[in-house]
Amino acid sequence: NKGKYEHYMQKEIHEQPESLTTTMRGRLIRGGSCKAKSVLLGGLKDHLKTIRRSRRIVFIGCGTSYNAALAARPILEELSGIPVTMEIASDLVDRQGPIYREDTTVFVSQSGETADTLQALEYALENGALCVGITNTVGSAIARHTHCGVHINAGCEIGVASTKAYTSQIVVMAMLALAIGDDTISSQARREAIIDGLFDLPSKVKEVLKLDQEMKDLAKLLIAEQSLLVFGRGYNYATALEGALKVKEVALMHSEGILAGEMKHGPLALVDETLPIVVIATRDACFSKQQSVIQQLHARKGRLIVMCTEGDAASVSVGGSCRVVEVPQVEDCLQPVINIVPLQLLAYHLTVLRGYNVDQPRNLAKSVTTQ
Ligand code: UD1
Ligand code: F6R
Numbered sequence: 001n002k003g004k005y006e007h008y009m010q011k012e013i014h015e016q017p018e019s020l021t022t023t024m025r026g027r028l029i030r031g032g033s034c035k036a037k038s039v040l041l042g043g044l045k046d047h048l049k050t051i052r053r054s055r056r057i058v059f060i061g062c063g064t065s066y067n068a069a070l071a072a073r074p075i076l077e078e079l080s081g082i083p084v085t086m087e088i089a090s091d092l093v094d095r096q097g098p099i100y101r102e103d104t105t106v107f108v109s110q111s112g113e114t115a116d117t118l119q120a121l122e123y124a125l126e127n128g129a130l131c132v133g134i135t136n137t138v139g140s141a142i143a144r145h146t147h148c149g150v151h152i153n154a155g156c157e158i159g160v161a162s163t164k165a166y167t168s169q170i171v172v173m174a175m176l177a178l179a180i181g182d183d184t185i186s187s188q189a190r191r192e193a194i195i196d197g198l199f200d201l202p203s204k205v206k207e208v209l210k211l212d213q214e215m216k217d218l219a220k221l222l223i224a225e226q227s228l229l230v231f232g233r234g235y236n237y238a239t240a241l242e243g244a245l246k247v248k249e250v251a252l253m254h255s256e257g258i259l260a261g262e263m264k265h266g267p268l269a270l271v272d273e274t275l276p277i278v279v280i281a282t283r284d285a286c287f288s289k290q291q292s293v294i295q296q297l298h299a300r301k302g303r304l305i306v307m308c309t310e311g312d313a314a315s316v317s318v319g320g321s322c323r324v325v326e327v328p329q330v331e332d333c334l335q336p337v338i339n340i341v342p343l344q345l346l347a348y349h350l351t352v353l354r355g356y357n358v359d360q361p362r363n364l365a366k367s368v369t370t371q
Contacts, residue, residue: 001188002300002343005094005142006351006352007348007358007359008158008159008358008359009159009163009250009285009344009348009357009358009359010053010348011159012157012158012159013162013164013209013341013344013348015155015164015208016163016167016202016205016209016341017203017205017209018155018202019154019155019164019167019168019203020153020164020167020201020202020205020337021170021202022071022152022155023152023154023168023171023172024175024198024199024201025153026040026188026197027039027040027041027042027175028040028175028195029191030176030199030235031195032213033054035191035193036120036188036192037195037196038178038182038191039175039178039179039182039195039298040179041150041172041175041176041331043148043149043150043151044098044132044148044149044150044179045148045179045189046148047089047130047132047148047251048180048182049180050104050130051104051130051180051228052080052082052180052183053102053121053131054082054102054103054104054130054360055082055083055100055102055103055108056082056083056084056085056097056100056102056103056104057080057082057083057085057103057104057105058084058085058086058087058103058104058105058106058129059072059073059084059085059086059087059090059091059106059108059327060074060087060105060106060107060108060119060120060124060197061089061107061108061109061114061116062088062089062090062109062116062117062368063115063116063162063170063245064110064161064162064165064166064242064245064301065108065109065110065117065162065165065166065167066075066086066088066089066108066241067238067241067242068165068166068169068170068173068238068247069086069106069108069173069241069334070077070086070237070238070241071168071170071172071173071236071238071242072169072170072174072176072177072232072234072324072333073193073236073238074333075173075174075177075194075306075333076173076176076180076187078187078190078279079175079177079180079181079184079187079190079191079237080177080180080181081184082104082180082348083290084186086212087120088230089107089114089116089119090119090120090371092120092123093116093119093120093123096123096292097366099123099124099127099129100127100128100129101127101128101129103127103130104129104130104132105121105124105129105130105131105132105175106132106133106134106176107120107121107124107131107132107134107135107140107142107149108134108135108138108169108173109133109134109140109144109331110135110136110139110152110157110162110165110169111135111136111140111366111367112133112135112136112137112140112141112142112143112247112367113140113141113142113367113369114142114367114369115368115370115371116368116371117142118141118142118145121142121145122145129322130147130320131145131146131147132146132147132148132149133145133146133148133150133256133294134148134149134152134169134172134173134176135149135151135152136152136154136157136165136168137151138151138152139334144153146353150172150175150176151170152165152169152171152172153168154167154168155199157366158359158366159358159359159363160249160360160365160366161249161347161361162314162360163248163344166242166340167205167337167340167341170200170334170337170363171198171334171337172335172338173179174194174198175198177333178191178195184251192200193331194331194333194334196331197330197331197334198334200330201330201334201337203337204328204330205330205337205338205341208328208338208341208342209345210248211325211327211341211342211345212271213312214331214342215342215345215346215349216345216349217334218305218323218325218349219346219350219353220349220353222253222276222346222350223350223353223354225253225276226253226254226255227253227254227255227275227276228244228247228254228255228256228275228276228278229255229256229267229270229275229277229278230243230244230247230255230257230276230277230278230280230343231258231260231263231277231280231290231293231297232257232258232259232260232279232280233259233260233261233280233285233286233289233290234243234284234285234286235284235332235333235335235336236280236282236284236336236339237257237260237334238336239256239257239258239280239336239339239343240257240258240260240278240280242255242257242261242343243255243278243340243342243344243346243347244256244257246343246344246346246347247256247343247346247347247350249353249361249364250347250350250351250356250358250361251346251347251350251351251354251356252287252351252354252356252361252362253350253354253366257349258305260279260286260289260290260293261289263293263296263297264371268296268300271300271301271302272300272301273301273303274303275302275303276303277297277302277303277304277305278304278305278306278307278318279293279294279304279305279306279307280307280339281293281294281298281306281307281308281312281316282307282308282309282312282327282329282335282338282339283308283309283329284335285331285332289315289317291315291316292316294306294316294322296317298318298319298321298322302339302361304321304323305322305323305324305325306321306322306323306324306325307324307327307342308323308325308326308327308341309326309327309328309329309366310326310328310329311326311328312326313326322364325342326342327339327342330336344364
């Protein structure tokens with residue numbers, strides 16, 4: 001049931017304040033006079049000790065689920081102090097990459113039925129690793145075959161392009177980082193700030209959804225383009241990859257997410273006055289580096305669309321020449337949840353304006369159960 005919406009993708013983008021609320025329901029503890037703010041993940045509580053003792057955490061997934069894990073990687077590394085590595089499921093299986101008994105492997109999948117991810121799970125089970133699932137589908141193969149896990153509880157996702165599952169996955173993995181780091185006194189203030197940020201997140205997502213019309217106007221400008229680049233780094237490297245994936249898969253426009261730190265190692269050659277480039281430059285520890293990226297792209301006459309924190313338009317728009325999208329600020333590690341929303345809206349509107357099928361892009365299936 002699409003309710004008042006024309007498409008499932010549109011509905012699922014707009015219901016993110018609610019889906020995030022259900023993802024967090026019963027899992028955040030507000031704290032009080034004698035109790036610290038904390039996180040309770042029922043499915044993991046008996047396994048946290050094992051996870052904390054592991055030598056490495058390996059995130060495994062495909063497509064959007066991989067991108068969600070990439071978005072959560074920095075906060076997991078920060079709060080756990082454990083090395084976190086990333087594996088695209090098919091690539092891990094192709095390489096038969098080393099997985100050890102001392103590893104915690106985390107399988108991220110909306111459907112819980114993706115063949116590549118399931119095969120990687122079988123492989124990790126054979127190698128004796130602890131296998132944790134993060135899935136939206138109760139009773140799915142990944143939920144059943146993992147040793148433990150967390151259901152993201154985002155509600156059924158129908159649009160082939162994953163939107164609300166992506167933001168809920170990031171939130172669950174941020175909660176996972178909080179739960180693993182729960183026994184560390186030195187990071188308590190940081191963890192409490194993130195928990196406060198999680199409580200506020202649905203209302204901030206509601207705010208960023210107000211950019212709908214602005215993103216539709218932007219889509220009108222980009223309707224006939226051949227290609228779109230998206231530059232991000234740090235917490236928002238994943239946002240660049242995921243924004244580009246959305247544009248590519250539904251709007252059928254070539255799009256590439258680029259790690260801004262790699263700009264001079266190749267991608268800069270593409271920049272001219274015609275190719276549109278989105279630069280994500282919201283406030284965090286990488287902000288000044290992104291300001292310098294904007295200046296360098298501007299010097300090569302790049303057609304820039306800059307995503308920045310509210311009130312920062314003047315600090316990012318060199319010579320007043322770029323188009324600016326301002327988004328609300330949240331705790332740095334949660335910012336990817338906010339920043340992806342305008343890009344989801346852009347991909348949605350581009351697709352509708354270009355006359356393509358938003359909910360069922362050509363050649364794609366919601367659940368990829370074959371290899
Ligand atoms: C569980 C209940 C929820 C109830 C809550 C009350 C289910 C599915 N969930 O939620 O309805 O409101 O207790 O305390 O009945 N798991 C895996 N692999 C995965 C995902 C989950 O093994 O990929 C396992 C977990 O380790 C856990 C179980 O499935 O044993 C349920 O996980 P989850 O729904 O996340 O647990 P709760 O949030 O505690
Ligand atoms: C993109 C998309 C795909 C899936 C991928 C993994 O919007 O939907 O990239 O993310 O096929 O699917 P799950 O998460 O079900 O394992």
